[in-house]
Amino acid sequence: AAVGIGFAAVLVLAIGYGQPPWISLVLAFSFALYGLVKKKVNIGGLESLAAETAVQFLPALAYLVWLGGQGTLAFGSHGAGHTALLAATGLVTAIPLVCFGAAAIRVPLSTLGLLQYLAPTFQFLLGIFYFHEAMPPERWAGFSLVWLALTILTWDA
Incomplete structure (x- = not known):
């Protein structure tokens, strides 16, 4: 049932937007x-970040x-100052990734999935209450369906 409702939410938003929300x-x-990969690989946060960095090192260096x-x-x-800020972005990126990698092996996949809705929900609330973003009815319907x-899904779990 939850999957069907989630599909309905995407459908409502796609119709309101005029095309599928590809991004x-x-x-x-x-x-x-x-x-899912983080969960199945089952290695610690720091080790998984090191593996991801190793995979991306050569393409990033070439770029x-x-x-x-x-x-x-x-x-x-x-x-x-600019160089220090750019270097700090590495820490700002790495610390949450290490924490996510460490948490992914400790919590059930269903909990991990639900937690991933927190950031978009906070961004949604920020857009409405701080930036006063327009919210047409189809967005409210899509958000409500999600x-x-x-x-x-939570009740069933």
């Missing part, structure tokens, strides 16, 4: 797959070399 769907499936060749590399070219599906 949202790709993000949802990719992060769900990421959480940085290419940016340097184009003259558009920002790291180190705009002063010490939370109805999550409520059913």
Whole structure:
């Protein structure tokens, strides 16, 4: 039932938008797959982050070399403060990933999935109450259907 309601929510939002929400769907499936892999690999947070970094190292290095060749590399070219902020983004990214990796092996996959709705929900609330984003009826319907599906899923679990 929860899957059907979730599908109905996507359908309502797609009709209201005029096309399927491709970016949202790709993000949802990719992060769900990421959480599943984290759960199944069953290694610690720091170890899994090290493995992910190792996989991405060479493509990232090649991209940085290419940016340097184009003259558009920002790291180190705009002063010490800018360089420190760019370096800090590594920590701001790595710390939550280590915590997520450590948590993924300790909690049930259903709990992990539900927790992944917290950030988008907080962003949604921020958009409404702080940025006063427009909320047409189809968005309210889609949001309500998503939370109805999550409520059913939680109740069933």
